[in-house]
Amino acid sequence: MNWPDLRYLGIVGRKGRIPNWFIFINNNFLSSSSSTLLLSSYFINSSFTLASPCLLDHTVKDYSFYPQWAINLDSATQTLSVGRVCITYKKQNSAIMSHWLPVSPSADERSYNPCPGCALNIPALSKKSAIKQRCNSEKCFFNITLSETVGYPTRNAKVFAAYLPITLSTSWSYATSLALVHLMNPPSTASFTLSPSVKDNLDDDVLPSSVQSLYTD
Template structure:
């Protein structure tokens, strides 16, 4: 409990919320995602965290506004539909979003047809409750969007004894529903229990569809750290950072600097500043110089960054030049790295 109070922060909470950062994951979801131990009962620290961050009278685990995590810092593991066996029976659970009706569809992908129509035949399953924290579904017995049963292969109908309602869905609107590979369908009740909650699956799908647009809005409308607008002729950005210890300055501080140079070697702009910090370091100064310089560039810039910090170069290949990994959230400067990733995106 003491550890949670002392070390509570973004790098910890970001691993325990849904991808959009607005809701705390249930303990069942955390176990399935292997972010907590799969043994024992719900521990006291999670109960303490729940009482601390979840908004009062919120049965859906929505966190209070002051604890909402930006989606650029959350952990999202998105799996796409397996199309290696096109035109063959290859059942896999999926969730889709219809942009026209703003509705979700959970079902079992039966066959994928990538050619011409780029779509999949999917059976329709309905959530047994309006509570997004649950994961129980029942086979739809027929609805307005279903294709005529006569147009479905009889061989498929024999293999899908529980399903009665089928429809075609675009592959681009589908992702895999987070669940175990082998999920048992109760043939007597035509019901199934998937591993992850419906709320988590919805958040994962919406994150996949709309996070890039949200990053674009964020980087162009708000939260800019630089008021400098460099020209598109910048070809090289020289960055440097340093830690100013207490004796040489009134308080421990960081100082950063960068210089923008064009292809002919002329200096277009130089900038430096001091950043007071409770936990200053030379590496953090260097990363901030990089971040400030990137934020000063116009869109679609292609530049070379020059630095003498070997540690920054090694971390760049781990956290920016590679797919997102949860390990980044344990890095002391993970917020700066996440901001750099967002600007580059």
């Protein structure tokens, strides 16, 4: 994660400069200058990694307009898309999502523009009255599978002005890696319909006894 991501998550202080030790790690241990991924020699077994996914609010009423920033993984095309889940249909495991594109191809990017329309767009969706009235900055809407969709870790970024880019709280690389860990792990793919007891088990993840904790300052 980069420093602003750590700030958003409350892991480091909100104010002050990026400390030298963090810059040292960035300069010496990352796989490339445009990445926040460590060199493979610093990887630990991924089953030891605890990442809590950012789930969509599933208390939202079906058929009503309630936008949530989200990431969808289309399993058929292996494509990740960012946008707002606007209307959900839980019984059908589907939703209508708007499509947003990162302003730049950088992994650290956290600003998005509404997609002006691409191959994903289903024109009939933008004619639905709730979408027509509430989403006048967005042009590209498509149907998604809810179980292939997770929340984007961000404050509620409201879309006001037409066609202006929006800045979310965390970067493309952090948000998508969290989504991939969650959506690619078979036990948790049914996250949207998790019963409370399964959810509790997820929180109780216990590391193998061979794992040591290391603290650095």
